Amino acid sequence: MSPDQLRDVLEQVRHGRLTVDDAVGRLAVEEDGNLGYARVDLDRKRRCGFPEVIFCEGKTPEWVEGVARRLIGAGQDCFGTRVSDAQANHLQGCFPTAEQDRLARTFWLPVAEPSVPATGKVLVLTAGTADLPVAREAAVTARVLGCAVELIADVGVAGLHRLLKQRDNINNADVIIVVAGMDGALPSVVGGLADCPVIAVPTSIGYGAAFQGLAPLLTMLNACSASVTVVNIDAGFKAGYSAALICKRMSANRE
Amino acid sequence: MSPDQLRDVLEQVRHGRLTVDDAVGRLAVEEDGNLGYARVDLDRKRRCGFPEVIFCEGKTPEWVEGVARRLIGAGQDCFGTRVSDAQANHLQGCFPTAEQDRLARTFWLPVAEPSVPATGKVLVLTAGTADLPVAREAAVTARVLGCAVELIADVGVAGLHRLLKQRDNINNADVIIVVAGMDGALPSVVGGLADCPVIAVPTSIGYGAAFQGLAPLLTMLNACSASVTVVNIDAGFKAGYSAALICKRMSANRE
């Protein structure tokens, strides 16, 4: 709250136009999401435009359920990632109407009004077949956040013609997410063909000197194309989320 | 070129509406930027929206000059990064009208018509004072590519009030670039306050276990805020470039 806003509130209190209780409410908004083992960030939607997303790793199924119920109780959409099989089964019993994607390991239970039709186009490319789960996590995330998403698999650089046939898709995209393991070379090439931002996701696919994704991570950070930014290894969710933020901003500014 | 486009060209050739020479020209566009030691990518502007940028490290001053002349000769804007002192002095002699920023280590010589007024707002934040050169590289890049840029230094998390006073700037930005060395914690915090994409730039500022930027790089890749993507250590240019791509897309879609 800026000093000007603050002064305004105080002036209202001084002149009796605002009760002290209301002023406390405005100055010290209490978003009470405390569950003991978790403090659900019910203010996230207001600040960042989307409710808190549940990262399920390292949580018991009951903890995940508890956070989900708290979000839903607050009338907010509930999205979970990295849902294990045990968690998925537990959540299936609790929330039978939720959409679960077992390949992407996501959980989706919207309660708010559906968002307006997406205006941005997100293109998700994978270098190989084994990169699909991470790519699907990215695609589901972007879709849940309101984007139009197209996912095209297995267009790695060892067979360039497969990629070059996607030129129209590349030209039409607003953001491109490139998912690749092993040498992680695809984003450099895509970045040289596209005029939109490219978000690169290294995957832990590969063996030996891939070092569980370290190799493609370094490749992507050193991409010779300037339009490439990078997220964590296997972080499909982050890529989808950032892509959606870009699309959302486009829409926001259109008005 | 898609099969349909190809068929169209061939039909024109077949019916004599296009000479064979013209068809060769359209099918095999020769962008001849070959200088022996470099092949200037004169097609980059068409493909990616901005001419090739000269990464000056590891090049002799004469090589840099040569590439610059080739770009200018093709009527394209010329932007160089990581300009060493020796290169800067050499270029000063060759191109006295160019804008050089010695802190950012950039070289800027526009020859095309100035681009339309920027519509996107880029906010560049630094954690500390020593991060300024990298931040300036990011800021100059985004500005050169047509964005409105604001650079605010030294708002690291050890004194949160300095950052919280920037809330209005954060809320108004279309993209935020966060430049930080040492612990690299700032992007996580900014990502939790903003509703726009955050591009994090780790710097090699720090000592000991900072390992020349490895520590903040890892921090940023693991940022708990989903809106954070990352570029290479000290890669101010890449951050500025990607930020500009986002702003540009916003403008493009507005029409």
Added chain:
Amino acid sequence: MSPDQLRDVLEQVRHGRLTVDDAVGRLAVEEDGNLGYARVDLDRKRRCGFPEVIFCEGKTPEWVEGVARRLIGAGQDCFGTRVSDAQANHLQGCFPTAEQDRLARTFWLPVAEPSVPATGKVLVLTAGTADLPVAREAAVTARVLGCAVELIADVGVAGLHRLLKQRDNINNADVIIVVAGMDGALPSVVGGLADCPVIAVPTSIGYGAAFQGLAPLLTMLNACSASVTVVNIDAGFKAGYSAALICKRMSANRE
């Protein structure tokens, strides 16, 4: 033993005020904790103020039991950490009255007189829910060593308001233990708010470029707040122990 102390003993021997046997006893105290597979450090309590703590990893349940019995036999409190399920079950049979915390993986069997009421206040904060087991290990340890402990979970920097609401707790603490995985950014922020020592515990929570805790470890070592010291990854016990040493010293000096 200093030369002066030594001289004193010898003078007593010389003058017959101390028998040779007693002098041997004083000069060569034999703390015989040898079990073959372990030498229990029965002198630790005298030297360091607390009996040896059993680090259970890599020991058979029988070995743990043996060390525990030796400590108890010497009239010393018995505290074990990193107790596996198999060890926990075995110890449950041997020592049914011991307190076990399966989340913290601790074992606690006090035999000495309870220590005086704690005077120091230890605040344990976690960045996320999945950091809870490590945080609990820290909290149990500090409590066992006589501190007053408060544990507050899930106040990571992506939602600053959750942390800022703990300002009173932060201001009242004598030591703060901050437990965080992923980006490990929380201690930097807490260090900037507090005027007491902050002990940071990186956890192996996270994935990809978190590299099993390496990322938060580096972040914390590079914390921009000067008040932050660091312990090993997942080393909740060490953090609790060091925190207790600080509190204990405060009490000692008060007298």
Added chain:
Amino acid sequence: MSPDQLRDVLEQVRHGRLTVDDAVGRLAVEEDGNLGYARVDLDRKRRCGFPEVIFCEGKTPEWVEGVARRLIGAGQDCFGTRVSDAQANHLQGCFPTAEQDRLARTFWLPVAEPSVPATGKVLVLTAGTADLPVAREAAVTARVLGCAVELIADVGVAGLHRLLKQRDNINNADVIIVVAGMDGALPSVVGGLADCPVIAVPTSIGYGAAFQGLAPLLTMLNACSASVTVVNIDAGFKAGYSAALICKRMSANRE
């Protein structure tokens, strides 16, 4: 500010006991330390008990001077670390009365009233002679913050008798700072002899597989003594600062 404190301020405004301007002042304290290239954290002293310390690396001599003048202008003590020779000479000209320690690379210009006599005793031990500069930085820092400090050099574990002769010093210390490069084994041994907190500082002294301090850093993080916490490589300042916080708390609680 807690809701209760907030309510109190607002009640005073409502009843006219506090003017709006004063309330703004109290609710939105403006610590204006903005110099463009730096935002001096003039509130640090209030929050953390000691003014902002200037980390001089990566700053021009003029920037360091500017920050120093801003601190002094606000009536706060000015302490700088990692002062390069060029900076030292520049500062010598600007502030001839300041104390500079060229071995420790520190700058100290107190302007506030001298603090009360130190009550805590800090013992600084080094494993070797070459660790002295880092140890001196720690010692100067702790002294500047009001502690009684003793520095004993070259008591590494290859000659245990040198260390064992320090037993009285070890027993009398409130905090021990252990500075060591190469194998970094000293803190483990000291931790086994002392009953107070031990802060370990790895140094970049050594060669080959010491990897610029990585080896002693890892050794110290894995110290088998539970009382050891660790700071960054060569971070004498942090060790001194944390040690002083512990001593200060002891004094604070004594009253």
Added chain:
Amino acid sequence: MSPDQLRDVLEQVRHGRLTVDDAVGRLAVEEDGNLGYARVDLDRKRRCGFPEVIFCEGKTPEWVEGVARRLIGAGQDCFGTRVSDAQANHLQGCFPTAEQDRLARTFWLPVAEPSVPATGKVLVLTAGTADLPVAREAAVTARVLGCAVELIADVGVAGLHRLLKQRDNINNADVIIVVAGMDGALPSVVGGLADCPVIAVPTSIGYGAAFQGLAPLLTMLNACSASVTVVNIDAGFKAGYSAALICKRMSANRE
């Protein structure tokens, strides 16, 4: 396609010697191997001389089957590597006539005419017995690609006479593949004895500071013999493939 070739096609179209459809066919060959989860590179054989090889890791048995059927349907030989037990059993049911080598973890189903007799001689050497699976993958690959292969196991440098007895084999080879884990010293020695290219394959055999193959990988990259090139850890397939390319070129150039 070069401009000259292009001009030639266009001239034929212009003069009616080539229909537009045929020209489209030649200019935009559509190798449609799209299976959704995979795009089989049916053009690989034409470009690189051998059909796409299926890397089976990270694929479901059904995906592997699908790619295999697509290759076979296109009349191309089908070779798979890193076949898991589950995949092997599934493929056994689908393609009972295929050759499977469970030690090498390969799958081989030739459908094209057998290639001409091999002219090149590939010698595969292993340092130890445990390197056999990787060596077998190399040997099978080279054999499938038409080479004569000899595999000699357990001639590590700790018993030089075992290696020196292979001198005739070494002298007669056209390419030597050396497979070694642990210290990875064998390629350096073989490189000093041979006058042909040596391809080194580090394996993940070893423990401790072998770091899953990192140690032999670095050894081999630093081999003091200039004739040694290296492939990824455990990458028997790549070594066999590259060896076969060398042999094939020898044959091609012989004509």
Added chain:
Amino acid sequence: MSPDQLRDVLEQVRHGRLTVDDAVGRLAVEEDGNLGYARVDLDRKRRCGFPEVIFCEGKTPEWVEGVARRLIGAGQDCFGTRVSDAQANHLQGCFPTAEQDRLARTFWLPVAEPSVPATGKVLVLTAGTADLPVAREAAVTARVLGCAVELIADVGVAGLHRLLKQRDNINNADVIIVVAGMDGALPSVVGGLADCPVIAVPTSIGYGAAFQGLAPLLTMLNACSASVTVVNIDAGFKAGYSAALICKRMSANRE
């Protein structure tokens, strides 16, 4: 074979004192230990003083059995290390009279005459209880090679008195093997007390920043005591073997 020795053999051939066949035998000794999957180095005993030792990791039980039978068939002692449970059970059936130590994971089947009584004394020390299996591997190895061995466990540096009580053992040893995980500080201290060679064995005991033995490995390589040499992580066998070589040389030179 030196030129002089060679000349001697040839002179004998020339004068008919040596048949050609015998000369072939002497010049080209054929130690035929080829089993296909392994080439048993039957000459090792002559060259290095002890038969080949079977490193069992990565071998099938049948392979281990085969190598063992080949050694025994050649009248050589058979010693195996890193014997897995499956291998141990298989070997138990094949060679019921062999000595197996399941904690050390060794297999020992002597067939040659027992060696002369050991003259060298090997002292094996461990820092902790969990280092015992590696220490036992070292102790068994040295014993099998003819040394007198004493193994003393759990004398880590956190309780120095436990180590200092071993002074007589330390002074009487000919070689000391120090086995330690975590901080790996023990060899530095032992090296400062002893006047004989110290062989340090890092173990993978520990957690977090121990990085599976990397931390103690680096510590030991940087030991401030000059008498410390190091072997691979968990390489108890190597330490025992090298210790025995030292003892053996002492005996050899005594005559």
Added chain:
Amino acid sequence: MSPDQLRDVLEQVRHGRLTVDDAVGRLAVEEDGNLGYARVDLDRKRRCGFPEVIFCEGKTPEWVEGVARRLIGAGQDCFGTRVSDAQANHLQGCFPTAEQDRLARTFWLPVAEPSVPATGKVLVLTAGTADLPVAREAAVTARVLGCAVELIADVGVAGLHRLLKQRDNINNADVIIVVAGMDGALPSVVGGLADCPVIAVPTSIGYGAAFQGLAPLLTMLNACSASVTVVNIDAGFKAGYSAALICKRMSANRE
């Protein structure tokens, strides 16, 4: 020497057809290249087909000169790599007729008859301009060893059309050397276009997370194209040498 060859020599000695001295000469060929500080491997040419090459790093100019004189004295061609400026100037004085390439840092003084015309074609590609010195080292090496070499610079993947225009060169090559720093993505793409062996050379060009060539090294080891083998960072010489071995074998087998 095989048993059969040995038997033959011995039979000749026995029958007086070979003197003992000659036999010694044949069985114990003394290649005496001992200079004290170096043992020049004068037998290398016979064994490996090319004389020893002088790696100049870490040698004094006099040492390099000494080795060069010894090679030349033995009538062997003299080739040196990594020649520093000081060494180059010294050698210029000693051997004014030698060819020196200061960019490639090579020294070449042939004394033997020129080799037969090259039959193999080596194509050297670089991703960027700054990779030229390493590429030149590779090109000079291959040329010196008798290959026809073409070097094409700056065809990195960010501008694919630059590479695709080299298709004819790629198709006609017998071996392709690809030199790239930063992301190291070029070999993967070239491998997918070529049907000959590809030797990848990572360079230390780049910054930040390129880690002095580690990033492109890992990329290349993980190349998704099976035809790619890798040499050490900046090892242009090794790549050129291996390429020449492949070409030489082609020629040898042609006869």
Added chain:
Amino acid sequence: MSPDQLRDVLEQVRHGRLTVDDAVGRLAVEEDGNLGYARVDLDRKRRCGFPEVIFCEGKTPEWVEGVARRLIGAGQDCFGTRVSDAQANHLQGCFPTAEQDRLARTFWLPVAEPSVPATGKVLVLTAGTADLPVAREAAVTARVLGCAVELIADVGVAGLHRLLKQRDNINNADVIIVVAGMDGALPSVVGGLADCPVIAVPTSIGYGAAFQGLAPLLTMLNACSASVTVVNIDAGFKAGYSAALICKRMSANRE
């Protein structure tokens, strides 16, 4: 001092056979080597058999001089390693009769009676010419400690015949020190030929993936020969010291 020894001293005091002062002298021997910046370990010779050796890195020339004077003053031999040029020149002035080896960077000033003739034979081998400085440090050290030393350079594994010609030297040695950079393969081969302990010294010679000696360090730790122990990178001194300890023990036991 053991309890028995202690009892003995005390009995003497009790019966007046030992004055209290003498007893203090025997029980609390004061080896006063305290110089402020260093505590010279004057007891080292008694404990470990050789006086403290001065590691000169990181010390001022004056500090080195001070330690040297203290050793000499105590009648002990003075040996220094890693002497920089500046230190060497300073020491030359102070101690003109000392032996300095500028290649090995050692300083040697014996003041005690020369030791008895050496009985052990140390063989120092280097893989390349550039490894000579480290090898010389090892050789000088072993010689100073009384061993007979032979140094043979440049017998790396790329030309095995150079090594095999040293067989007699290898067979006659009591300890072999192998110094190698780059691939570090030599110790594995030597270990397979020798029946005595092999101490391996990795050097920082090499480039690229040698990573300043990391590659040969890992190679040597993973040596397939069991007789190889390893010291720090470039640690010629440690290798020479440990070799001398082995030789000394041989002599000691001979009596």
